[in-house]
Ligand SMILES: Cc1cc2nc3c(=O)[nH]c(=O)nc-3n(C[C@H](O)[C@H](O)[C@H](O)COP(=O)(O)OP(=O)(O)OC[C@H]3O[C@@H](n4cnc5c(N)ncnc54)[C@H](O)[C@@H]3O)c2cc1C
């Protein structure tokens with residue numbers, strides 16, 4: 001993978017974010033012959049993928065049974081083969097609708113580059129919730145704990161209480177145990193569990209107790225979490241007095257959802273719509289991942305929170321659309337690939353949890369269709 | 377010990393090269409290429425800064441550079457996100473109080 005020369009200032013396509021979405025987009029666009037620059041503020045590409053050491057779901061062609069880390073390695077091999085320019089340790093601080101991009105390299109050099117097309121694939125950040133003692137060291141996002149154990153290889157704590165039983169909650173709980181920590185309990189405010197059955201069953205088999213209709217009341221501790229008090233909730237989400245339970249724990253992980261990192265998309269002037277189940281404000285886009293601003297595309301979590309497999313497929317869509325809009329591939333070629341990918345996306349967005357995401361995505365697309373003019 | 381030396385899926389940690397940094401004047405060892413935050417946690421440090429209004433300790437929250445909960449004074453520069461900043465040999469890391477201050481030598 002070539003290091004940025006620091007000299008070139010103009011690219012056919014600039015992709016912000018080298019997570020699964022950005023990587024997949026770069027492979028499609030560069031594969032079609034576009035001059036692509038991929039930018040990430042981390043010192044390594046991969047986004048959240050290299051901390052996902054679990055096996056993925058879906059059909060075999062979706063790499064079900066393959067671990068996120070291995071999918072990441074495959075994507076990196078492809079970017080290398082295509083000689084895609086990757087600029088790491090580089091933050092995108094701003095961009096304009098006419099596609100000027102302000103970057104800071106290595107926290108030192110500030111400069112401006114321009115792009116024909118921009119794909120924004122900046123991912124998401126973890127939500128938090130507040131309770132007494134929430135600011136104590138030891139309270140952290142579940143993804144932060146995952147980053148610590150699987151990327152940095154340090155245990156942030158030895159005894160963990162997890163809030164949230166969705167996929168991230170159960171996956172990270174299991175990974176904490178693999179890393180040598182104890183999980184005291186998984187606490188879920190809703191009356192039912194939220195994650196895929198396979199992941200939930202694994203943690204349950206390991207003996208971790210689940211508390212549905214419960215939430216954290218307070219965290220105790222002087223300079224760090226020492227104990228956690230949980231409480232039962234009634235059907236109106238009100239705390240039921242007298243149902244408190246106390247656990248010894250030095251870490252509280254919050255797996256309470258993600259919010260798309262849309263700042264750059266706001267700056268670009270794109271239209272948004274609010275969809276709670278997709279993480280809040282999401283950029284309106286069409287089935288080609290085009291936003292309402294000509295030449296600006298989105299893909300992955302930033303276009304609505306889902307998972308790595310859908311992020312990759314959306315990245316591919318964006319990459320192909322860009323190649324098409326740059327006249328690098330013809331109508332028939334583009335439409336064939338786009339159809340193939342949509343078939344995959346539809347099969348990823350089915351089942352108990354996927355169906356909800358499909359309905360939400362359809363809402364975004366519906367708005368997009370009305371607003372985004374087809375390119376001549 | 378909080379370093380995960382062996383892992384059922386990731387295997388053995390093969391990183392060996394060590395650098396020395398100081399935390400509030402005390403020397404601690406870190407692995408070359410790791411982030412300041414992970415080096416501190418591996419050394420049992422969990423309070424990175426004290427909040428401005430209530431003077432309460434804080435540690436990491438997001439671990440990926442998004443929330444600024446983990447900021448400290450690094451080589452005299454305040455508000456450095458330690459979860460996304462690599463250690464360097466001889467680096468001076470200090471607890472930040474409130475908004476911190478520039479410490480030019
Ligand atoms: C900490 C964390 C852990 C997760 N763990 C799981 C899990 O175990 N299982 C699961 O199904 N889902 C998980 N998710 C959901 C996850 O977001 C998706 O699975 C997938 O990684 C999304 O891919 P993406 O390419 O859209 O975003 P990401 O993988 O987040 O990639 C976005 C990239 O953009 C870069 N970036 C952002 N802004 C800028 C900027 N201004 N300048 C330069 N670079 C920038 C980031 O550094 C990052 O590398 C996790 C999410 C987070 C935040």
Ligand code: FES
Nearest residue numbers: 437439443444459
């Ligand atoms: S912990 Fe959030 S920025 Fe470092």
